Amino acid sequence: MTRSEPIDWSHAKAPDLDAFEALAHAAYRALPPEFLHFTGDILIAIADFPEDEVVDEMELESEFDLLGLFHGTGLPHRGAVPHTGAMPNRILLYRRPILDFWAEHDETLGAIVTHVLIHEIGHHFGFSDADMEAIERLARDLDRDGEER
Template sequence: MSERQTLAPDAAEIERLAEAAIARMPDHFRQHLDDVVLRIEDFADEDVLAQFGIEDPFELSGLYTGRPIGEQSSMLSGELPAMIHLYRRPLLDEWAETGVSLEALVTHVIVHEVGHHFGFSDDDMHAIEDAAA
């Protein structure tokens, strides 16, 4: 992103940052992400927010949907592919409020959602982050 950027990054820019974050991951993670679809939307839809009991759409910046790797089977058919959803407006708000770079925020959310793809729970990932701090 340019130092002189005056408009909020669009979905294409968020996608570029997400793809760059995935490209920086170790190969043994990346090789399991080829079939995962990356979707950039402004906000999660109302059904998703209701499913998680979230009233404020700015509270959800990313979501993994699909079966984790350990639960996948060639016997299952008709399911949508695994997806990582990034929600642009909540990411932009967090970026503006915290001063953390947008690249760092997008990378954090991508890593978190990739963790779900590998079957980690939110508690597992918080424990890993705490241990690394």
Template sequence: MTGEYRPDRSRFIAPSLDDIEALAAEAYAQLPDAFRDLCGDIIVRVSDFPTEEVLKDLNAETPFDLLGLFHGVGMVADGGTPRTGQMPNMIWLYRRPILDYWAEHEDTLGDIVAHVLIHELGHHFGLSDEDMEQIEAEASA
């Protein structure tokens, strides 16, 4: 068809796993020192999607339902002493669901990655989703 707009898609490149990891590192570095000190040796990883096992465990309908996940023993349950054989606490950020969310909202990609990272850090500190929603609502009021 003449007159039909066809964008040159060759110039559009989705941010990579490394790009998302760099945004997460930048967001983490901007957190207050005291807060980062409390996080200890938490590890942040980026993957395209959650595993099938994670999706099943969380009753997710699609792989796009989950932007991030805290995996480990939160501070409240930790007792301060790591158990023998205990894996390090990890935060997973899921690139494709984050990009999908970004495409549908006005927030910058950096802001979305920071929000997901901080949300998952909240789970590390023992906060529930409901706790964090209440804190966000009170902060915006």
């Protein structure tokens, strides 16, 4: 397609929850293996918005203020003996706030989802912002090189 050809927007839609979940899982699998090592068994869930209790507890001004949230106990914080009955670690990604952020920034949706995943996992494990930026650079470099992960 050349620049002079109009884009047919008549069928364009934002990804629904299922498509967003597929994008999130693809982004997760594409993270650097040395970073994935820290996640252990983790579930990724998608919701349109955070629950009202989360908005209240975090004192958010709007349900659009939170892109993702980690629930669980990080591997470094677990004891030597597994805790029975504990729910698995999970990351919640909030589709509508992420789509809103995407609309306001010059980034791909995949890059934003990757950023949120890295930050939700990284903050929980005590990684610095510099550590997470390095992981994001590595993920971008691997994407650019077209390597399989």
